[in-house]
Amino acid sequence: MKEVIENILSRRSIRKYLEDQILDEDLSIILEAAKHAPSGGNSQTWHFTVLQNKEKLMELNKYVRAAFDKLEVNENTYRSIRSGKVAAKNEAYSFYYNAPTLIIVTNERNYGNAMADSACAIENMLLASNALNLGSCYVNQLTWFGDNNDLRELLIELGVPESHKVCGAIIVGYRDGDMPTAAKRKENTVTIIK
Ligand SMILES: Cc1cc2nc3c(=O)[nH]c(=O)nc-3n(C[C@H](O)[C@H](O)[C@H](O)COP(=O)(O)O)c2cc1C
Numbered sequence: 672m673k674e675v676i677e678n679i680l681s682r683r684s685i686r687k688y689l690e691d692q693i694l695d696e697d698l699s700i701i702l703e704a705a706k707h708a709p710s711g712g713n714s715q716t717w718h719f720t721v722l723q724n725k726e727k728l729m730e731l732n733k734y735v736r737a738a739f740d741k742l743e744v745n746e747n748t749y750r751s752i753r754s755g756k757v758a759a760k761n762e763a764y765s766f767y768y769n770a771p772t773l774i775i776v777t778n779e780r781n782y783g784n785a786m787a788d789s790a791c792a793i794e795n796m797l798l799a800s801n802a803l804n805l806g807s808c809y810v811n812q813l814t815w816f817g818d819n820n821d822l823r824e825l826l827i828e829l830g831v832p833e834s835h836k837v838c839g840a841i842i843v844g845y846r847d848g849d850m851p852t853a854a855k856r857k858e859n860t861v862t863i864i865k
Contacts, residue, residue, distance in 0.1 A: 678802050683851045685806030688770040688844035692723060697803045698772065701843065704799035705776075708791035711784030717792055717838075720775040720830050728773060730825060731813070735759065735766045738816035752815060766812040770842035775813055775826070777835035789838030796841055806846035813837045 698721065705719055722728055739759035744752060758764050767773050776793055778785035793809060800807035816822050817837030827833055 678798055680853075681850075682797055682801040682807075683853060684808040685844075685846045685851070686768045686808055687847040688768060688806060688842070689847045690769075690771065691845050692771045693805055693843055693845070697805060698843075700803060701774070701796050701799045701805075704795040705774075705792040708788070708795045710788040710791065714782065714784065714788060716779045716782055716785070717789055718777045718830075718832055718835055719792075720777065720826070722773040722775065722829065723771060727825075727829065728767060731773075731822070732765055732767065734819070734822045734825060735812045735816055736764060738812075738819050738822065751811070755812065766810055767840075767842045768808065768810075770806075770808075770844040772843040773810075773840060774843065775829075775831065775840045776838050777817075777826075777831050778838050779834055780836045785836065786838050793839050793841055796843075800841075800843050805843050807841050807843045810840050810842055813840050 702719055702721070705717075706715070710717070722731070736759045739756045742752070742756055744756055755766075759766075774796060776789045778789050782788075797807045797809065813822070813826070814837050817826060826837070831837070
């Protein structure tokens with residue numbers, strides 16, 4: 672019990688990775704954790720596409736940079752998309768922080784719980800990674816741009832089912848550097864009525 676809570680509280684988003692690939696055994700545990708997440712009506716319609724091929728990761732990154740480049744933004748655009756557009760102008764930009772493993776979570780386009788189910792699976796994977804002493808981070812660029820023509824074609828070529836949309840993605844690898852400290856949690860986000 673204590674270990675589970677400690678795992679939840681100690682998980683952090685990691686944005687700097689060593690080049691070494693994660694062990695296949697660890698990847699299996701992470702995917703098993705994903706598949707054991709709850710899903711609406713036990714649908715389990717998700718799909719997990721694991722990308723560990725450097726060339727393919729770089730190709731995805733190229734399309735993400737191109738998508739940012741084409742994107743029109745204004746002051747109402749979501750803050751992370753605006754800052755992503757600026758960051759992506761840099762040649763060295765990597766939406767997956769050069770992590771060795773990217774796991775793309777997709778789900779049925781017309782299924783109402785697609786995002787909720789996928790988010791449950793994603794959190795399970797982030798926690799499993801932390802329990803295995805691996806760094807991980809949610810990365811959202813494929814959710815934003817997954818329907819762009821080039822990206823969609825590549826995702827399908829990589830094994831994403833045609834009827835699916837991208838609901839999220841995570842990166843996993845060995846952390847390079849110290850564990851970051853937790854960002855301050857906001858006050859007044861809870862109401863308890865007894
Ligand atoms: C839906 C969602 C999308 C996110 N997208 C990104 C992202 O694209 N890139 C990134 O570096 N972090 C991303 N994050 C991670 C958040 O920035 C991070 O969880 C938050 O700053 C709190 O830090 P912590 O995870 O270390 O507690 C995302 C998190 C969520 C839940």
